[in-house]
């Protein structure tokens with residue numbers, strides 16, 4: 038049976054998650070990564086340190102809980118979910134023997150492609166919409182790393198039917214058949230935007246809650262955790278984001294200086 042069959046011919050069949058070397062190789066531009074604040078591929082980068090510390094905590098808790106799939110969310114948009122996902126993925130991908138897969142599930146505000154400088158037209162949104170079953174065409178393996186990215190590209194799809202249906206269920210089931218050394222990250226939508234985060238939370242093993250210093254308040258955090266219940270909060274990450282958005286030359290490293298990793302869990 039050809040794996041190029043039309044999606045309709047494969048209805049109900051299990052999805053196949055490609056091995057990293059089955060997806061196209063992609064070499065990110067270091068300057069672009071820097072401009073996008075994706076710093077954690079190298080432990081020589083000063084700004085990568087908080088991510089290495091976070092990595093240890095995440096790996097420890099994932100092992101303790103037998104977790105495979107971790108979501109990253111926040112109460113409101115712009116808190117730094119994608120920033121954290123990209124850097125956590127980069128730092129995790131330096132662990133020997135691990136494969137890291139990142140899926141952009143913030144379908145309406147997708148930014149993984151932008152964060153890594155990926156250009157394309159058909160991304161994960163096309164797979165989720167049922168237009169293709171072939172994830173090999175969507176995944177991009179970052180050269181020289183253990184990281185594979187599944188970006189979403191700009192679209193005006195209604196995200197809810199893409200996440201709430203049987204197809205998404207089957208997709209997550211397929212992810213769970215992967216080797217146990219695979220770490221899967223979902224870049225999630227914010228909790229207060231719509232129901233998407235709640236639906237996705239029903240499929241992850243645990244999630245990280247990004248808290249934006251000075252913007253996210255305690256009630257937003259407790260309300261978000263309540264809304265995502267019974268999904269497990271693996272911990273929260275305080276992102277002291279200083280909002281250099283108006284700087285036309287990008288962000289200064291001061292921005293990272295204000296990034297504090299803060300990992301707390303109500304035990």
Ligand SMILES: Nc1ncnc2c1ncn2[C@@H]1O[C@H](COP(=O)(O)OP(=O)(O)O)[C@@H](O)[C@H]1O
Nearest residue numbers: 074114115116117118119120277278292293296
């Ligand atoms: N600690 C930080 N230092 C510098 N820039 C940051 C930091 N956190 C977030 N940003 C930047 O802020 C913008 C919004 O963050 P992003 O991760 O896209 O938010 P979200 O995914 O939660 O909507 C992005 O341009 C990102 O690079």
Ligand SMILES: [Mg+2]
Nearest residue numbers: 118119143148
């Ligand atoms: Mg985002």
